Amino acid sequence: MSILDLFLKASFLVKGIISILICFSIFSWAIILKKTSILRSATKAANAFENRFWSGIELSRLYQQSDDRRDKLSGSEQIFYSGFKEFVRLHRAHHHVCESAVKGAARAMRISMNRELEALETHVPFLGTIGSISPYIGLFGTVWGIMHSFIALGAAKQATLQMVAPGIAEALIATAIGLFSAIPAVMAYNRFNQNINKIEQNYDNFVEEFIAILHREVVTSETDKNSIINTKAVQQ
Known part of the structure; x- marks a missing residue:
């Protein structure tokens, strides 16, 4: 008696349930591997950009570097690019640094941040769904298989353990596969949520921090003519 033999001898419904659970497991592992790589890359990219940001480089120059590769931006760099671009646009519209420019940049950065987080969270809820429903789907297959085993046992003139054991064993496989599918999905779901929160x-x-920098520019703009924005250096 092997797992494959038990699967082949199982009822059509139990086979279907086991097949669904195996598909869930394959999908969850594909998501786990892909999302692990994405989150690791996002963390490294955020740290690398913030090191550049706090290295003392001029913001206009940093903006130019981001603008040159604007189709490939992500994470903190995309947030910075969206906020600084809006800040420059409002600065030019008012011909001076003002509080409305800072508020506009803050709104642009918040919108950009939400989009970045939405991209990071893609497919993560599906892992939670797999982790939640897989044990119940497996349990349904187990209940169905055991029910059929006892029905067959009731029709027999003489009941023996050898008669009922294979049916119960094939039914319990559904629960085992359900747990095999659910446990990694739940662990990955919790881990990914922690990483995304960080x-x-x-x-x-x-x-x-960037808004604080822009606020300081508003405060000092009336007394200091050397603005952080070199409008000639920033592309329109």
């Missing part, structure tokens, strides 16, 4: 906090801190 990245979100990182993005949020960057936004607040």
Whole structure:
């Protein structure tokens, strides 16, 4: 008696349930591997950009570097690009640095941050769904298989353990596969949520720090003519 033999001898419904659970497991592992790589890359990219941001480079120059590769931006760099672009646009519209430019940049960065987080969260809820429903789907297959075993046992004149054991064993496989599918999905779901929360906090801190820099520019703009924006160097 092997797992394959038990699967082949199972009822059509139990076979279908086991097949669904195996597909769930394959999908969840594909998501786990892909999402692990994406989140690791997002964390490294955020750290690398913030090191550049706090290295003392002029913001206009940093904006130019981001603008040159604007189709490939992501994470903190995309948030910075969206906010600084809006800040420059409003600065030119008012011909001076003002509070409305800072508020506009803050809104642009918040929108960009939400989009970045939405991209990071893609497919993660599906892992939670797999982790939640797989044990119940497996349990349904187990109940169905055991029910059929006892029905067959009731029709027999003489009941023996050898008669009922294969049916119960094939039914319990559905629960085992359900747990095999659910446990990695739940663990990955919790881990990914923790990582995304950390990245979100990182993005949020960057936004607040950048807004503070822009606020300081508003305060000093009336007394200091050397603005952080070199409008001639920034492309329109």
